[in-house]
Amino acid sequence: MRAAPKPPSAEQPELDTIVEAILYLYTESRRITKDVAARHGVTGPQLAVVKMLEPVGKLSLSELSWKIRARNSTVTGIIDRMEREGLVERRRSEDDRRVIHITLTKKGQRLAGEIPVEPVQIFRQILSELSPRDAGELSRILTRLARRVRELVQEKGEVE
Amino acid sequence: MRAAPKPPSAEQPELDTIVEAILYLYTESRRITKDVAARHGVTGPQLAVVKMLEPVGKLSLSELSWKIRARNSTVTGIIDRMEREGLVERRRSEDDRRVIHITLTKKGQRLAGEIPVEPVQIFRQILSELSPRDAGELSRILTRLARRVRELVQEKGEVE
DNA sequence: GCGAATTGTTTCGCGTGCGAAGCATTTGAT
DNA sequence: ATCAAATGCTTCGCACGCGAAACAATTCGC
Numbered sequence: 001m002r003a004a005p006k007p008p009s010a011e012q013p014e015l016d017t018i019v020e021a022i023l024y025l026y027t028e029s030r031r032i033t034k035d036v037a038a039r040h041g042v043t044g045p046q047l048a049v050v051k052m053l054e055p056v057g058k059l060s061l062s063e064l065s066w067k068i069r070a071r072n073s074t075v076t077g078i079i080d081r082m083e084r085e086g087l088v089e090r091r092r093s094e095d096d097r098r099v100i101h102i103t104l105t106k107k108g109q110r111l112a113g114e115i116p117v118e119p120v121q122i123f124r125q126i127l128s129e130l131s132p133r134d135a136g137e138l139s140r141i142l143t144r145l146a147r148r149v150r151e152l153v154q155e156k157g158e159v160e
Numbered sequence: 161m162r163a164a165p166k167p168p169s170a171e172q173p174e175l176d177t178i179v180e181a182i183l184y185l186y187t188e189s190r191r192i193t194k195d196v197a198a199r200h201g202v203t204g205p206q207l208a209v210v211k212m213l214e215p216v217g218k219l220s221l222s223e224l225s226w227k228i229r230a231r232n233s234t235v236t237g238i239i240d241r242m243e244r245e246g247l248v249e250r251r252r253s254e255d256d257r258r259v260i261h262i263t264l265t266k267k268g269q270r271l272a273g274e275i276p277v278e279p280v281q282i283f284r285q286i287l288s289e290l291s292p293r294d295a296g297e298l299s300r301i302l303t304r305l306a307r308r309v310r311e312l313v314q315e316k317g318e319v320e
Numbered sequence: 321g322c323g324a325a326t327t328g329t330t331t332c333g334c335g336t337g338c339g340a341a342g343c344a345t346t347t348g349a350t
Numbered sequence: 351a352t353c354a355a356a357t358g359c360t361t362c363g364c365a366c367g368c369g370a371a372a373c374a375a376t377t378c379g380c
Contacts, residue, residue: 126305139178148286149188
């Protein structure tokens, strides 16, 4: 697992452009999501949770964590605040009493209905302006990149 | 529960793939950056600040905010903690006494020398495995996307 | 020159976001 | 059956990250 440390890759200004763009797209779409959510009295992550729960009814806290790419300890806090606001309920699973199922309350369901777009949809909407060809290319390249990163991560902190 | 208010955008699973990949790449590279920084006793954003300051010597707080894509109020906190650790110094500008110049202390400079990569470089390193053709395509498409988003943002909350 | 608008920074309150440690429950190995 | 490891969740302390409000210095309008 020593992966030969890639020699200092020479100049490739394109790479910086790509990094710039991804960072920009990510942070900006996050801010947009936040604005949309704020109009309905919730935060970005809370809106994400509501929209995750809407179609399936219930999810365990871990499943939720996985879906919104956060750690359990983070999601615990988000659910705490949502429960305080009466948007969701915690219910202990019958099968496995370690598991907590999260469900939407009536209020949560109403909210889900009011907001047409799920957060990711905003990103998606921007992307939908791409030509099918570009979308295909983008999808192909990014997927490969993600796979590669996943490999690296699995090999444990080989960076540096 | 009502017919799905399906938005006019057609079915394009590729878009979801793209969204997935960008989210993944972003969050994962952030975690990797954090790990690298932690090995040297600082946080991700702090490492970013150190590496921003290294080549130019001094930057105003606003310039720093712009560069790391955060708000001034956020950067104030980051600089507070870095100053407490003796990594940077605040100095009032002579020309415009509203401006605060941030500079690296000896300790900060030493740290900058110890850490070879700037945070963005990690992202960059992953990207450098792309073939030149793919890098070109990716750059082209993402740049166009970012430009489009910038337009939308400027037109003020056009979303929804 | 003078008050009003603008700009650069800080303060405040709140909501993530994380890792480490802790607790309860389940699973596995013997 | 028993105990150790694994799993699911929570708690804690800390560091962002943001918008709104406050404050100081500068610039603008006249």
